Amino acid sequence: MSNIYLAVIGVGGVGTAFLNQLARLPNAPKLVLLARSSQTLQSPTPAYAPAIPAADWKTAVETPSLTKSGALSVDEIASYLSSAPGRSILVDNTSDLTLASSYPVFLRKGISIVTPNKKGFSSDIALWKDIFAAAAEGKALVYHESTVGAGLPVISTIRDLVNTGDEVTRIEGVFSGTLSFLFNTFAPASGSSDAKWSEVVAKAKELGYTEPDPRDDLNGMDVARKLTILARIAGLEVESPASFPVESLIPKELESLPATAEGAAQFMAGLPEFDDQMSAIREGAEKQGKVVRYVGSVDVGKKTVRVGLQFFEKDSSIAGLKGSDNIISFHTKRYGSQPLVVQGSGAGGEVTAMGVTADLIKAVERLQ
């Protein structure tokens, strides 16, 4: 085991997959804190031992030698980690904005952050700046590969391009596995489909491809957050994901439904009324020999970011995507006319956790 101390917050789909991967890692850091909503498990001070067994985290709560408590405050967790007898890393496997807003507190105390949580990097630009300023002050590291494209090498690739002095001129792609699946099914590039939009959405929901409330995919905000992150790394000072045009696929007439499970049910019930609108868009594309896709793009020169529907030639790589794949194209000065392209599954617990674990390995390599 390395002499690095690890705290993990969140044991949802990604968190559980991450703990499984952590358990199989050679030279893994010592897991000394594991927190879920209202429960915290800790290795007792001052020894910070024994470590929490990542393989048996579910039953570890029965281990008498570990300290159990309710939810700890950010300051309590930060102070516990910064007193550990070695460098420490916090893995945030939640999608919580409040926790993400506290990254600077951890970083200034020298605690590194590894996370798939988009919120810290895609909210107000002030938080983005504070995170990286705090990391520099605390000589701590920040890794967030899985905030875009899950485990696909997206963040590392754009950082390598920028760090080696290349100029990213344009980024374009399909950034949502859910919206990829919906449009690949609704308007396939080969053959044709007369499927109704509401039926495709209902089927995707049934298969578990959408969020529990499909409006969380259809409003485009998840894609807008990812574009915010990429645009910022490419050098644009994007104020927030609300500061550029995002086309929502939630019909105006259904926007006022409450953000509850009942509201989601009412939304699904009301969606068929708008099938003709979506079919008309599909036919408009078809008349040009194209298909419609939901994409995001950043034009660095023009300083514009946009997220929404666009038509693509049927033999283009965006049109030809399969299943729920993401595709991300980086156009740069060095790469010239042909972009650098990364493609593959951009969602799911295992591949998202893989990005987190790969980041953790890199952080450990640099800290030890």
Added chain:
Amino acid sequence: MSNIYLAVIGVGGVGTAFLNQLARLPNAPKLVLLARSSQTLQSPTPAYAPAIPAADWKTAVETPSLTKSGALSVDEIASYLSSAPGRSILVDNTSDLTLASSYPVFLRKGISIVTPNKKGFSSDIALWKDIFAAAAEGKALVYHESTVGAGLPVISTIRDLVNTGDEVTRIEGVFSGTLSFLFNTFAPASGSSDAKWSEVVAKAKELGYTEPDPRDDLNGMDVARKLTILARIAGLEVESPASFPVESLIPKELESLPATAEGAAQFMAGLPEFDDQMSAIREGAEKQGKVVRYVGSVDVGKKTVRVGLQFFEKDSSIAGLKGSDNIISFHTKRYGSQPLVVQGSGAGGEVTAMGVTADLIKAVERLQ
């Protein structure tokens, strides 16, 4: 400037582009040794200062405060670097097997290696094993992203997959920018071509897309070396690039021509006699509605590696490649039915140097 000491060997296309990128790097390591075939420039001992200015390396030989000499031996360079007052890195921008065979000497002395030189990683398996054993012994680092796909994130991606516990089951792709260009031109996926093979090769040579001697591309050895590297990282003990089937595009009748410039000219003069053979292959693919491409593949389960011609559906991503792009698909247990795909330019000084520079940044981050 960081407290890391840097030696660079080789100032060809990649070497020159690398030195330009190095000159623009914030927190760059100190360049204390720069060697080309018969000339070496060094910062004088014991101060290891002044550093060689990367931006003006061509005129630095006139600087009186720098030490000039002829070619140094491996032991001389290793001993110079290991006596520096900090950690050191050797960047090998040559394609020299002799230098690559000495990596273990450097690594055992704690000198890290960053290189686009394929030879060390694709020759005898004994050298491969010795390199990584030496790195572990010397606590030194080895980075070689640009040995496959130039600056494309190929080595880093497969290492992340393997290190996080995924199982790579199959790797497939187009690994040569030259052969990509030749076949994309000779047998395009959209439309059709009646171009003669020998004319396509001649044109590519004229455009500088081939090696000075096109036989160095057509013999498939460059691709075989890349596949050897990937297969080894995926877990196969590939003895050497000669230990699996590699289809050479050099006609048997022309194999005995000498490996000289004159031999290359005789080869180009003799190639048109074999145009009918290549046209017949193109027509064979066409009859199945497919196109022919030169690909490499690794099947980890079956423990097989192969390099050669294969037919692909016209709407496949391999058939649809443009220009001299590479494409590499990783099929893994976690990624399931859809592979993780990386695509883009896999050749050229700037993008190859980018992979080297990105590796150097990572090595510096870990050593400082």
